[in-house]
Amino acid sequence: MGKKRTLSGLLTKNKLLLVFFVVSTIVVSIMAPYKSYLMQWLIDSSSKEEALKYLIYGIAIVGISHLSEYACRKSYCKIATSSIAHVRDCIFLNNFDSNVENGSSESSGDTLSLLTNDLKLIMDEYYMSIFNIVLWGGMGLVAVCMIASISPALMVLSLIMTLLPIIIPRLMSKRMSESRKLYSTDMAKYTGKADELIRGFEALMTSNGKKYYCDCHQIASRRVFESEYKMRDTTNLAFIFTSLATWIPSIAILVGGVLLVFEGKITIGYLITANSLTNFVIAPLRSASTAYVSLRSVSSIKKKVEEAMNREIKPSGTKHIEKIGTISLKNLSFTYPDSTIPALNHITYSIKDGGKIALVGPSGCGKSTMLKLLFNYFDNYTGNIMINSDELREITRSSYYQRVTMIPQKPYVFTDTVYNNLCLYQQYSKEEINDAIERAGLNDFISSYPEGLETMLTEGGDNLSGGQIQRIALARALLQHSELILVDEATSSLDVEITRAIMNRILDLDCTVVVVTHDVFGDYMDRFDQIIYLEDGSIKEQGDFKHLKELEGRFAKLYDGLVL
Structure with a gap:
């Protein structure tokens, strides 16, 4: 078999669209935090005319920031949805190219769950998490560099304080992944049982099988409910810890900035800018770390999908026949x-x-x-x-x-x-x-x-x-x-x-x-x-x-x- 196909590799399939996404992401990563300087420009302006000039600059920066964000979101959406479509086609083609024995023996519930629930998780929790990590992570990195231009001490403090939002998701990732895998397995079983019951509805209805119909569905549905609740409860817990950790840098940088103002090392305008830039560190890092939690939590689903994409098809022989005779x-x-x-x-x-x-x-x-x-x-x-x-x-x-x-x-x-x-x-x-x-x-x-x-x-x-x-x-x-x-x-x-x-x-x-x-x-x-x-x-x-x-x-x- 040739080179194995991966979900991340599919993102690079359309080179032109990928370049457009990268360029537009770089632009928005710079322009979005750059808006924080507007208040400092206005406060520290020496004249009314200079303030008006900076206001026009600020409006232009806001416009460019939003246009580039729309461009990067639109291009990535096309890349990700095209990748999901390719995965679906790949799994279907592999299923058809396998021999009849393998194609018929596979559970319809497993296949349907793979093509619906699992791929939805891949889209929402894997592909979109990669997008959020790239966009918000880039934005946060640029904001940190801008804080460094105001005060290296504030930059060092912000880098130290932002380690917490990165460490916590890593500690929670294993638990998240296990709960996701359990939910996927139980959903596949439920889908198969529901399909079986619906197909047998007529026979069950005409043979007084309502109790069996209801009881079987209730048991399967209850199992899905329990695993889904456990998965979402684990996710909520990880998000709460992550959210709490992302607010610590803001407080630390604000306290450090106030001390620097009293020491005369930065102006009030730069303190306001630094505080605003801190928001471009906190919010992006919160989004990036949350995305990282999601990314790690679907590792088992990702492995399952990639195995289905790369399933080895048993060779069917090498001889071609022109006619079936004797x-x-x-x-x-x-x-x-x-x-x-x-x-x-x-x-x-x-x-x-x-x-x-x-x-x-x-x-x-x-x-x-x-x-x-x-x-x-x-x-x-x-x-x-x-x-x-x-x-x-x-x-x-x-x-x-x-x-x-x-x-x-x-x-x-x-x-x-x-x-x-x-x-x-x-x-x-x-x-x-x-x-x-x-x-x-x-x-x-x-x-x-x-x-x-x-x-x-x-x-x-x-x-x-x-x-x-x-x-x-x-x-x-x-x-x-x-x-x-x-x-x-x-x-x-x-x-x-x-x-x-x-x-x-x-x-x-x-x-x-x-x-x-x-x-x-x-x-x-x-x-x-x-x-x-x-x-x-x-x-x-x-x-x-x-x-x-x-x-x-x-x-x-x-x-x-x-x-x-």
């Missing part, structure tokens, strides 16, 4: 990571180019696992999956997924038009779209709506029937010109007539098709080139429909039992 499984075995019992055990069979295969058998026999392996869902199997003459693990995911499509039991339908749900924002000709719609049997559905392809669908396809959702998934696969279509229980929740219509359309396709199904009662079963009966992760029977019926074995009993 598929051969040779002594294929697979065991899930958390299990000791093989899900598949010594599977060997071949699928010819354009072949139609049905995988049948009791629940848990390994049908869906075999489909996942063919989809390159897992790569830690033993044996071989040969695509033409190449091992699947050696083929790049990008070239493989351009030629294979899986149609799951509940396909992905999102809030957008039918057109975009079919095309997934890719460009296809009108002829290709019409052909896919016709072959998938979507003509009647689309023509029944005045908006046609521009008809809006809702998330999950709530305004569609099960058959319509499956036809959309089928049309989507046809548009992608897939050479291998994997169908996982796509008709399990559909009635007999719709199941028959969907299955026949799938079997009419001029590509290789592998179907996992419990629905072996249809008259379409004899259209499969080969039916493979699995049990306990092993092939018990295989052959065409006629052969397996005449065999009068496991498949025949399953088929006869369902038909009867």
Whole structure:
């Protein structure tokens, strides 16, 4: 992997904008405390004309100060928000480029929390803290130098006294960081549980699950409340100590200045200026030290985000394929990571180019696992999956997924038009779209709506029937010109007539098709080139429909039992 990306490194991505920010920050750091001299100029003026001249200078300085502050804030805002957008894109891209196993196994709550709560903390407590440290720290440093021009003794005193606002945040930073990390973890758990409960709302509502719904949410919500309260209480304590410490330099410098006036070393005008400059030391250092507290407190979140940005993507192979032809499984075995019992055990069979295969058998026999392996869902199997003459693990995911499509039991339908749900924002000709719609049997559905392809669908396809959702998934696969279509229980929740219509359309396709199904009662079963009966992760029977019926074995009993 190349150079690791860091959150601080993203701030330097736009060099021109960074230079503009630095220049405008330097200007405001000088001009803002420089305003303190206005009172001294007016008091020590020798004439009315000189006082008027200094007043005009003062107004100009105030204007330049505010304009440059707006410029530095605006430029940094663009830098920081662009950096956050880059982080989001980076995390999403890494998630998509990882294999299906990793992408599916990650908690949706963790990912959503990372992209929302954690990135908000990074923006508010990390990026904006850096801004405040640079702006206010620079302003405070310039103010200290200006105090030195009035009296070196006052400068030394101010430097000694301002150490307190820097030491206290460092002492509090570990406690702050731990409370932030706990809050982030609990928020991720809450987000995941809330997402789970909302998705299960219908099932819980229809099965008297209100108590479970409320109790689960209350437990998760209470945990977040406690960790958030602890985090904010710790933050408040650190801020109070820091705020108290930043007032000590002001008092010390005022006392020292008064003594210098009585000794005749500075004028009253310079004392007023020094006192005003002290405010440009106190307020900036308070802001800078407070920002430092925030910066240190999100160190664990920063580490988490940077790990997500730099997550190492497991290589997907180096070979590119131009076409999926013959598929051969040779002594294929697979065991899930958390299990000791093989899900598949010594599977060997071949699928010819354009072949139609049905995988049948009791629940848990390994049908869906075999489909996942063919989809390159897992790569830690033993044996071989040969695509033409190449091992699947050696083929790049990008070239493989351009030629294979899986149609799951509940396909992905999102809030957008039918057109975009079919095309997934890719460009296809009108002829290709019409052909896919016709072959998938979507003509009647689309023509029944005045908006046609521009008809809006809702998330999950709530305004569609099960058959319509499956036809959309089928049309989507046809548009992608897939050479291998994997169908996982796509008709399990559909009635007999719709199941028959969907299955026949799938079997009419001029590509290789592998179907996992419990629905072996249809008259379409004899259209499969080969039916493979699995049990306990092993092939018990295989052959065409006629052969397996005449065999009068496991498949025949399953088929006869369902038909009867």
